[in-house]
Amino acid sequence: YTIQRHNMVQTDFVLSRGVLYSVLAVLIAVGYALLVTGFSLALGDRLQPDNPLIAGFLLFGFALALLPLRQRLERMLDVLFFRGERAYQERLKTFSGELTGAVELPQILNVLRQYIEQSLQPQHLHIFVLDTFTDQYMAAKDLNGLSTSDLRFSHSSALVQQLGGRKSPLYIDTSEALPTALQPESVRMSLLGAQVYVPLLGRQRLTGWIALGQRLSGEVFTNRDLSFLDSLSDQASLAIERAQVMASMEKRMQEMNVLTRVAQGVNITISLDDIFELIYAQTTQIIPADDFSLILYDPVRSELVPVFVVENDDRVPHKENKPLEAAHTLEYEVLRQRRPVVADDYTRESQRRGLLGGSSELHAWLCVPLNAGAETIGLLSLAGREPNVYYTQEQLGLLQAIADQVAGAIVKARLLGEAERRTRQLT
Known part of the structure; x- marks a missing residue:
C-alpha cells in the first residue's frame, strides 16, 4: 500500500x-x-x-x-x-440540516453513515469513534444495529498517530507496499479492507475516523469524492465532539450520584447482605459487568471466602460462603500485593503471572482490595464475559473508591456485631 x-x-x-x-x-x-x-x-x-x-x-x-x-x-x-459537484453541494446542505437536529452520538453516526452510503456506495464502511468509557477507538454500529468490526485501537496505535497528525483523507493503494509508519497495523488494516481513511478531528484530539472500502461500481475515488468526504468529516467532527462532551458530563454526574448513594447507604444500612446488594446495584450502573464478587478474607484459615456472587447478572448463592479452591489465583495475588489488577483476559493474565487460570469464560477482569487501614479484609471484583469488553484505569479508580467505603462499612458492621455479642453475654 x-x-x-x-x-x-x-x-x-x-x-x-x-x-x-x-x-x-x-x-x-x-x-x-x-x-x-x-x-x-x-x-x-x-x-x-x-x-x-x-x-x-x-x-x-x-x-x-x-x-x-x-x-x-x-x-x-x-x-x-460540475454536475456531480453540484449534487455534492446539495447533499452537504441537507446533511448540515439533519446534523443540527441530531443530538445523541448514535443519531449523528447514523446520519453520517447514511449520506456516505448513498453518495459513494462503498463495499465496506467503518466509522470508528473514541469510546470515553474504555478510552479506545471502536467501530460504531451500522443502520441495522450491528457492529461493523470488533477491532479496537488505542491512542498509541500507528494508525491513530498517522490520522491524528493530518487534516486530509488518507488514500491507500492496495497494489503497493504499506509504508513503514503503518507496518505495525498491516494485519488489522487488511481486515478492515479500507482504501480511504478520513480523520474526524476534534479541537484537541482525534475523535475518530471513517474507513471506506472500494466502491461497489469499481470506480476509483476521485478528488471530488475526497473533498466531499472531507467536508462531511469537518461537520460531523464538531457534532461528535459535542455529543461526547455531553455524554462525558452525564457520566460524571452519574458517577458522583452513585458514590453519594453508596456513602449514604453504607452509613444507614446495618445488614451486611443489604450493603452487598446496594454495592452491586450501584456499581454496575457505572461499570458494566457480567460477574460481580465480594470476597472476604478469613485470617484464621488464610482463605478467601466469597460472600456475594453474581454471574451473568444472576446471584449464585451456592457459591457463597465457600472458600476459593486454589490459593494460586489472581485473587490471592491481589490480596498478597494489596494492589488492584486490571486484565483484558483473565486466563492470559493468570498464565503470564504463572498462576492458575480459573474460569475460562471470563475475559475482562477488574479486582481491587478492601483495605481497612493497614489490613486487607477482602476483595471486590468485576468481570466481563464478552471479548470486546475492557476496563480502564478510570474505572479502576471508581471501583477502588467504592471498595474503600465497603471496607469501612464491613469493619463498622463487625464492630457493631461484636458489641452486640458482648452485650448479650453480659446480660
Whole structure:
C-alpha cells in the first residue's frame, strides 16, 4: 500500500474555464469585426477603425453586451462539467440540516453513515469513534444495529498517530507496499479492507475516523469524492465532539450520584447482605459487568471466602460462603500485593503471572482490595464475559473508591456485631 495525497490538478475546472474563455475570445473577435465592418459601411470614411477612441468605445459597449452571454455560457459549462459537484453541494446542505437536529452520538453516526452510503456506495464502511468509557477507538454500529468490526485501537496505535497528525483523507493503494509508519497495523488494516481513511478531528484530539472500502461500481475515488468526504468529516467532527462532551458530563454526574448513594447507604444500612446488594446495584450502573464478587478474607484459615456472587447478572448463592479452591489465583495475588489488577483476559493474565487460570469464560477482569487501614479484609471484583469488553484505569479508580467505603462499612458492621455479642453475654 502507499499513501497518496490526491493533490492533483483539477482537470475538469481547467477544461471548463479553457472552453469558456476560448468561446468568449472567438465571440469577441467575430463581434468586433462585424461591428467595425457594419459601422464602416454605414458611416463610410467618417469612421476610422484605427481610431483608439472609437475602438475603446466599441470594445466597452461590446463587453457590456457580452456580460449576460458570458454568465449564461458559464452556467451552462458548470452544469456540464460540475454536475456531480453540484449534487455534492446539495447533499452537504441537507446533511448540515439533519446534523443540527441530531443530538445523541448514535443519531449523528447514523446520519453520517447514511449520506456516505448513498453518495459513494462503498463495499465496506467503518466509522470508528473514541469510546470515553474504555478510552479506545471502536467501530460504531451500522443502520441495522450491528457492529461493523470488533477491532479496537488505542491512542498509541500507528494508525491513530498517522490520522491524528493530518487534516486530509488518507488514500491507500492496495497494489503497493504499506509504508513503514503503518507496518505495525498491516494485519488489522487488511481486515478492515479500507482504501480511504478520513480523520474526524476534534479541537484537541482525534475523535475518530471513517474507513471506506472500494466502491461497489469499481470506480476509483476521485478528488471530488475526497473533498466531499472531507467536508462531511469537518461537520460531523464538531457534532461528535459535542455529543461526547455531553455524554462525558452525564457520566460524571452519574458517577458522583452513585458514590453519594453508596456513602449514604453504607452509613444507614446495618445488614451486611443489604450493603452487598446496594454495592452491586450501584456499581454496575457505572461499570458494566457480567460477574460481580465480594470476597472476604478469613485470617484464621488464610482463605478467601466469597460472600456475594453474581454471574451473568444472576446471584449464585451456592457459591457463597465457600472458600476459593486454589490459593494460586489472581485473587490471592491481589490480596498478597494489596494492589488492584486490571486484565483484558483473565486466563492470559493468570498464565503470564504463572498462576492458575480459573474460569475460562471470563475475559475482562477488574479486582481491587478492601483495605481497612493497614489490613486487607477482602476483595471486590468485576468481570466481563464478552471479548470486546475492557476496563480502564478510570474505572479502576471508581471501583477502588467504592471498595474503600465497603471496607469501612464491613469493619463498622463487625464492630457493631461484636458489641452486640458482648452485650448479650453480659446480660
